[in-house]
Amino acid sequence: MKMSNNSSHTVLRLNEITTNIYRFTFPPLIIFGLIGHILDIIIFTRPKLISNSCCNYCLASSCVSIIQIVLGQLVRMLKGGYHIPIPVLWWCRIRIFFLYSAYLTSTTFITLASADRYVSSCSQVKYRRWANVKVARRLIPIVLIISCLCQSHILALFVVHEDGEKECWAPRYSDYRLGYDIAFLIAHGVIFPILLGVFGFLTLYNIRRRRSDQQKGVTNLRLHRIRDFQRMTLVQTACTIIFTLPYAIHKLHRTITHSPWKTPERSAWERLIMSIVRLLWFFQDSGGFYIYSLSSVKFRHELLKCLYAHLPRRIQETQRAKTPLQISIGNNNDYKL
Template sequence: MSSNTMLIRSITIYSGLPIFICGTLGNLLNIRFLWRTRRNPCAFIFLVSSFFNCIVLFYGLFTRILSVGFILDWSNTNRIWCKTRIAFTEASFLISITCICLASIDRCLVSCRQEKYRRLSRLPLTQRAIILISIFWLGHSVPYIIYAELIYSSKTGLTSCLLLINTTYANYLRYIALPVYLGLFPSTILTITGVMTYKNTNKLQILRQRQLIQKQLTSMMLTQIPIILFSTLPYIIFTEYTAITSTMIKSTSQREIELLLTNIVTILFYITFACPFFVFFASSTSFRQEAKMFILCQKTNLFRTNRIQPYSKTIIKTIQPAIAKGN
């Protein structure tokens, strides 16, 4: 076994396992803390996103740790697992990323001065949007279930899980699905809505309102944006580079370096789905207090006002008179 292979295995195990363990526990804690405020549209989106993050970390990262780090690849021996792993991983990626974009849009709407925009932030509308998004991305992943097959190679004597698709669909995945759905769209939406939300909150006249909205609606989202860009863009860029240069003749050392970089950017990619709990903990005082009380096994007062609540109807009622007074 070459030194490069050993290095790749070590990076996968010693970097991937902490991300998987911390990310899974963090997302489960998110579900625990956000459950009481699930009637809030923004909290409900975070709740759904945390659930799909757990699926991403299991189907994507954990199985990669087993296959690369411990040479235990179930997808090469089980046909059902071969098909479902690719499909569920892809769908969970896209659903989770889309939920983050929805949360950012929701915060932008509720921070607007116009009441007609704030009224668009409603739980029934949010639930319908998430259902439609889930159906769409699950349908988008159906071809993976259809075309993924176990293929035996006579040259290597090994069986591998491969996606048997035509050139047109392969080009669609390479040049549209990956760079646009995981790169361009989320980055653009998060950046635009984040800037608009920050500007909207700065226009509020009452300091208390500004603090509540800016801390509860903006801080967690704005903190996630650079992390998402940092973890997803290198993966997308390098994956595109690998696909474009796949037909080029490369030296052995170049292939080894690219294989090592592929492993590194892939591990970094999963930080997006593992970081929400730590982002919320660092950027939200109320979330941090809730987490500390849970970890210390202290009882919480269900009626205390400092609950984890990205947005509330009380704030909506107080904003309107303030805006009218300011105008």
């Protein structure tokens, strides 16, 4: 009897921690995520950047990520933090469809941006011609359509499970659910991180080779840009793996080990772990601006220039009286780095 009471207390405590994670960590995640993506949109629509193909992919990714935040984080906060589920089948299917379509689209755009930087660094003209705004603006709607088609099965096959969680997902104990979770793990936990890493380091290789082919005296500015891009590539690849892989693995683990005979304590532990890995997964959506854009000196300079242009006149005069803000903006091709 004592062990049963201890177990019940543990379950209540674990459920309380899970609820608090959704209730207290998701609101700042949503707020800062929306602010970050709005700033991204402002940056990438600047005249010096909107004509750049790589920035077009980043702009599209930021727009799509706003959908992820609203349909993913906001709804999950209401359900997990305040126990306000909406167990309506048609709504659940539409929400999950747009959420995972947006996630696939956003990840593909980031990968295309990495590929764009690579082809723009190639010495062969036949590769560099792919780094073109016209190509980017044709590929963006194509990616949107393909991503929606890839996730269209959700609209017909997902169900609302009649249990305490009211989970909307693929039917349990089905090969379809197992296959979908495996595909998600392979795509987002393996393929996309590998592509990001490969394109990033191939770009670095091309930049360094071009530098060695030119004169031996390389300017400090050029070396700084190479180090800047190297840091951005490493951060981008590492964050994609760290924030996505745990969620994909745990989701597959829950599918494989799901059983109606699980103890309440084990189920509570799994819900807690899911809330943590889900928080990491959503952090990638909300942290795009803070992780990727702010890791680039060029984008930081462009943001400062934009903010300075819209500051009230009194603040501008105060700043000008102290230290004039000097921002050096390179040519259009520099933004590919």
